[in-house]
Amino acid sequence: MPPVVCPRCHTELEDKGDWWSGTTCECGNCKGILADKNWLESNMHQGDYLRLSKRVSTGSPAGILCPHCLTIRPRRPIEMTKFTVSPGRKSYEVDGCRKCGSMWFDQGELEPYEEGGDGDPSIVRSRNKKDPVESLGDPFPGNAALSIVDILTAILTGF
Numbered sequence: 111m112p113p114v115v116c117p118r119c120h121t122e123l124e125d126k127g128d129w130w131s132g133t134t135c136e137c138g139n140c141k142g143i144l145a146d147k148n149w150l151e152s153n154m155h156q157g158d159y160l161r162l163s164k165r166v167s168t169g170s171p172a173g174i175l176c177p178h179c180l181t182i183r184p185r186r187p188i189e190m191t192k193f194t195v196s197p198g199r200k201s202y203e204v205d206g207c208r209k210c211g212s213m214w215f216d217q218g219e220l221e222p223y224e225e226g227g228d229g230d231p232s233i234v235r236s237r238n239k240k241d242p243v244e245s246l247g248d249p250f251p252g253n254a255a256l257s258i259v260d261i262l263t264a265i266l267t268g269f
């Protein structure tokens with residue numbers, strides 16, 4: 111399979127693991143990140159992932175081709191769509207593919223989702239941190255189950 115190429119600067123992306131099991135590729139030049147659908151589903155909270163994936167289908171033409179689709183179907187490239195997201199107080203334009211579900215994040219656009227902030231819960235689960243919902247407290251110590259009250263509180267407070 112040919113290399114995955116950056117949609118911005120057209121250099122080869124660095125594979126950050128097994129693409130098909132759900133990882134990311136990063137551009138060593140412009141520092142953009144291409145995340146495939148499996149990685150996004152595995153590393154984002156479900157509700158946030160669903161909101162972002164719906165935005166892909168309603169976005170406007172981005173003017174760039176999906177690097178993943180271009181790699182596996184070079185004769186039938188798919189143009190990505192763009193949409194604006196506002197994690198915290200900043201706005202970013204994210205590009206997504208309607209066909210394969212991959213998303214392109216320019217340099218720094220994925221970081222707010224990974225780190226979160228005050229009043230802005232993280233979308234991406236940190237593998238070294240507890241989920242924000244878990245930090246509310248488990249009504250059944252030693253049990254992974256959360257009560258409906260804890261879940262509703264988490265939704266209403268954003269954590």
